[in-house]
Amino acid sequence: MAKVRIFFTGVGGQGTLTATIILAQAAMAKGLEVTAGEVHGMAQRGGVVESTLLIGGFRSPRIAHGEADILLGFEPLETLRALPYLAPKGLVVSNAEPIPPISVTMGRESYPDLGGLKAKIESCAGRALFLPCQTLGLKAGAVQCGNLALLGALCATGSIPLTPDDLAATVRIRLKPKVVDMNLRAIEYGVQAVS
Numbered sequence: 281m282a283k284v285r286i287f288f289t290g291v292g293g294q295g296t297l298t299a300t301i302i303l304a305q306a307a308m309a310k311g312l313e314v315t316a317g318e319v320h321g322m323a324q325r326g327g328v329v330e331s332t333l334l335i336g337g338f339r340s341p342r343i344a345h346g347e348a349d350i351l352l353g354f355e356p357l358e359t360l361r362a363l364p365y366l367a368p369k370g371l372v373v374s375n376a377e378p379i380p381p382i383s384v385t386m387g388r389e390s391y392p393d394l395g396g397l398k399a400k401i402e403s404c405a406g407r408a409l410f411l412p413c414q415t416l417g418l419k420a421g422a423v424q425c426g427n428l429a430l431l432g433a434l435c436a437t438g439s440i441p442l443t444p445d446d447l448a449a450t451v452r453i454r455l456k457p458k459v460v461d462m463n464l465r466a467i468e469y470g471v472q473a474v475s
């Protein structure tokens with residue numbers, strides 16, 4: 281089995297850590313060796329949240345600069361900021377819709393140009409995929425479901441030893457029954473977005 285290092289980045293309140301746990305549970309359910317860790321997390325809404333998931337028998341959850349095979353970005357600017365962790369020719373799967381920080385919402389700063397952000401990310405990645413996660417989440421039933429769309433897209437790339445069906449099986453078991461159907465729809469929307 282191939283080893284894979286995944287670096288997750290987003291902002292507080294998005295569910296980045298929950299997404300890490302769901303993907304880790306899906307890998308464990310498939311009998312894969314998993315190491316996960318929270319690199320940095322801000323409990324307050326809007327702070328940077330980073331976590332790692334290593335599949336394939338790693339001893340440490342740490343990912344150094346240039347080691348992540350995959351960068352999973354839940355917010356475009358945070359994806360850009362985490363690029364130093366990406367291995368040369370690594371895969372980026374990122375939300376394309378910004379979640380402006382408080383300094384932007386208060387008018388003190390402006391959010392960088394999305395086209396420029398995407399171009400910088402694409403120039404550092406072997407492959408970069410961008411999904412409208414909030415839009416897909418709302419289409420599925422709740423904005424938070426956008427995280428599962430991102431995970432579904434990742435599984436659909438074939439870059440990790442998990443399929444969208446493996447992810448869906450974990451969602452059925454691990455999430456509260458009232459949110460299962462909307463998250464299953466989100467996974468499917470993520471798969472469709474990269475097909």
